[in-house]
Amino acid sequence: xxxxxxxxTSVGIAVPLNVGAADTRTIWVQNCASCHAKDGSGSxxxxxxxxxxxxxxxxFQGAFSDAEAERAIREGVKTNGKETMKPFGTxxxxxxxxxxxxxxxxxxx
Ligand code: HEC
Numbered sequence: 001x002x003x004x005x006x007x008x009t010s011v012g013i014a015v016p017l018n019v020g021a022a023d024t025r026t027i028w029v030q031n032c033a034s035c036h037a038k039d040g041s042g043s044x045x046x047x048x049x050x051x052x053x054x055x056x057x058x059x060f061q062g063a064f065s066d067a068e069a070e071r072a073i074r075e076g077v078k079t080n081g082k083e084t085m086k087p088f089g090t091x092x093x094x095x096x097x098x099x100x101x102x103x104x105x106x107x108x109x
Pocket of ligand 1: 027028031032033034035036046050051052053054063064068069070072073077084085086088100104
């Protein structure tokens, strides 16, 4: 049952997330900004609801390593056992993911 649900989900999002060679900023705006905001502040309706942190704040930048950020993007994020950020590992290439981590680091004030 779980497999069927997950399959349906990945088919459903396959088209809009097929970003190909899009640049990192476009990927961020299209896939991440709905929660994390364009400026990384997390001040969106979804971001506030899900408790997204302000990545302009050096404290939160220091709270995760590059490797942890990559893993979060690949495997998603769970908060109290509930998926709050879905995995992007099958949608984004390794170089896209590494580019996103760099991009997130650039929010730091
Ligand atoms: C549906 C909302 C949502 C979307 C869309 C989303 N995220 Fe997240 N993300 C979250 C939440 C919730 C957290 C956990 C709270 C936090 O650390 O800010 C999180 C955490 C993170 C973290 C920190 C992980 C850690 O180890 O602390 C990174 C990095 C991240 N997201 C990157 C991305 C990238 C890149 C994208 C787009 C490809 C993206 N997110 C899309 C909700 C989302």
